[in-house]
Amino acid sequence: QQQVKQSPQSLIVQKGGISIINCAYENTAFDYFPWYQQFPGKGPALLIAIRPDVSEKKEGRFTISFNKSAKQFSLHIMDSQPGDSATYFCAASTGGYSTLTFGKGTMLLVSP
Amino acid sequence: DGGITQSPKYLFRKEGQNVTLSCEQNLNHDAMYWYRQDPGQGLRLIYYSQIVNDFQKGDIAEGYSVSREKKESFPLTVTSAQKNPTAFYLCASTSSKGANVLTFGAGSRLTVL
Numbered sequence: 001q002q003q004v005k006q007s008p009q010s011l012i013v014q015k016g017g018i019s020i021i022n023c024a025y026e027n028t029a030f031d032y033f034p035w036y037q038q039f040p041g042k043g044p045a046l047l048i049a050i051r052p053d054v055s056e057k058k059e060g061r062f063t064i065s066f067n068k069s070a071k072q073f074s075l076h077i078m079d080s081q082p083g084d085s086a087t088y089f090c091a092a093s094t095g096g097y098s099t100l101t102f103g104k105g106t107m108l109l110v111s112p
Numbered sequence: 113d114g115g116i117t118q119s120p121k122y123l124f125r126k127e128g129q130n131v132t133l134s135c136e137q138n139l140n141h142d143a144m145y146w147y148r149q150d151p152g153q154g155l156r157l158i159y160y161s162q163i164v165n166d167f168q169k170g171d172i173a174e175g176y177s178v179s180r181e182k183k184e185s186f187p188l189t190v191t192s193a194q195k196n197p198t199a200f201y202l203c204a205s206t207s208s209k210g211a212n213v214l215t216f217g218a219g220s221r222l223t224v225l
Contacts, residue, residue, distance in 0.1 A: 043216030102155040
C-alpha cells in the first residue's frame with residue numbers, strides 16, 4: 001500500500017521555468033515532510049523539509065507548499081536550471097522512532 | 113570527511129549465490145538503513161537498525177539478511193531466496209532515533225546474471 005503518492009513520474013521544463021512536483025498522503029499522523037534530490041548514480045540528499053505547523057517553506061529557489069486539509073504538499077523549483085535535472089523524492093514520517101515513507105520519485109529534466 | 117561508504121559500487125553474481133553489500137559510516141550515527149531502488153518504484157525499506165545488535169524488518173525484508181555488530185557497520189546479504197535481486201541498493205544513516213534526516217551512501221548496483 002503506497003502511503004505517499006507522487007506525481008508526475010517525469011517532468012520536462014525549460015530553463016528558467018517553474019518545476020512543480022506534487023505529493024499526497026493519507027496518514028494524518030505524518031508530521032514531517034522532506035524532499036530528497038538524487039543525481040544519476042548517486043545517493044539521495046536532503047533538499048528541503050517542512051512540518052505541518054507552517055504552510056510554506058522557502059530555501060533559495062526551492063519552496064515547499066503544504067496543505068494540511070487536503071493532505072498534499074508540493075515542491076516548486078523557481079528559475080529551473082539544467083543542473084536541477086535529477087530525480088526528486090517526497091517522503092513523510094510520523095516522527096519519533098518511525099521510518100520515512102518515500103514517494104516513487106519524479107525524474108526532472110530541465111532543457112537548456 | 114564524514115560520510116557513508118558503500119562497497120562494491122558494482123557487483124555481478126550468478127543466480128543461486130549469496131552476496132554481501134558493505135556499508136560503513138563514520139558519522140557516529142545511531143540508526144542505519146538499507147533501501148532498494150528500482151526504476152519507477154521509489155525507495156523501499158529492506159531493514160533498519162536503531163542500535164547495535166538489534167534490527168527490524170522493513171517493507172521488503174524477504175530474501176535479505178543483515179547484522180549490526182558495530183555501530184559503524186551494517187552489511188546487507190542478498191540471499192538466493194531473493195527472487196528478483198537485480199537493483200540499486202542504498203544504505204543510509206541518521207543521528208536521531210527518528211529517521212528525520214537521512215544521509216545516504218552512493219549506492220551499490222547488483223546485477224544477477
